[in-house]
Amino acid sequence: MSTTQSERLRELLEPLVRSQGLDLEEIALDSVGRKRVLRVVVDSDSGADLDAVADVSRALSAKLDETDAMGQGAYDLEVGTPGAERALTEHRHYVRATERLVKFQLHEDGELVARILAVDEDGLDVEVPGVKGRKATTRRLAFADIAKARVQVEFNRKDKKDMKEEEEA
Structure with missing residues (x-):
């Protein structure tokens, strides 16, 4: 999708998504055979349930139909959430x-798999799982x-309840 079309779609759709209490995470326009598919990814701090996704999908569809943002050709609109293995690219994603x-x-130390404990403006505190009987360690x-x-x-x-029960046993 061209930058100008992407920017134009984002400017058109983002206020509508925000009015539904969601964040517009991604817009992608792909060609699949003769069809065009507009994929819109939304999310919020509390997640986006199926009803919220359906509501925003209807609102986006109506907005796109009343404008010429997608041109005259046919297209499919797909609205969804980032998924389980989402990439973290914004501060709010880490939170x-x-x-x-x-x-x-x-950038310097290769790969690290760790659990996010806390996030602030400068970075995050993580817990690196222990390996081979060693205790987990924390790192900034x-x-x-x-x-x-990701x-x-x-x-x-x-979950926390199960871990607390194990500690008490």
């Missing part, structure tokens, strides 16, 4: 990923040291 396991690609990461970060899926993660 939302607090207590999640994240794979960091660092400055945002400037992070090249990429949330990891945890299938067998215990």
Whole structure:
């Protein structure tokens, strides 16, 4: 998608997404065969449930239909959330990923998998899991040291209640 079209779509759609209590995370326009597909990714601090996504999808569809932002050709509109393994690119993404396991690609020190404990304006405090019987350690990461970060899926993660019950046993 051209930068001007991307910027134009963002300027058109972002106020509408914000009015629904969500953040506009991404816009992508792709060609799939003869069809064009406009993908819009939304999120919020508390997440975006199915009803919120459906509501914003209807609002975006109506707005796009009343303007010429997509031109005269047919297109499909897909509205969704970032998904489980989302990339962290904004400060708010790190805040939302607090207590999640994240794979960091660092500018100098290679890769690091750690759980985000706290986030402030300069960086984050993380807990690096212990390996082979060792205890977990904490570490400070400055945002400037992070090249990429992506949330990891945890299938067998215990929630706080389960961990507290184990400690008490």
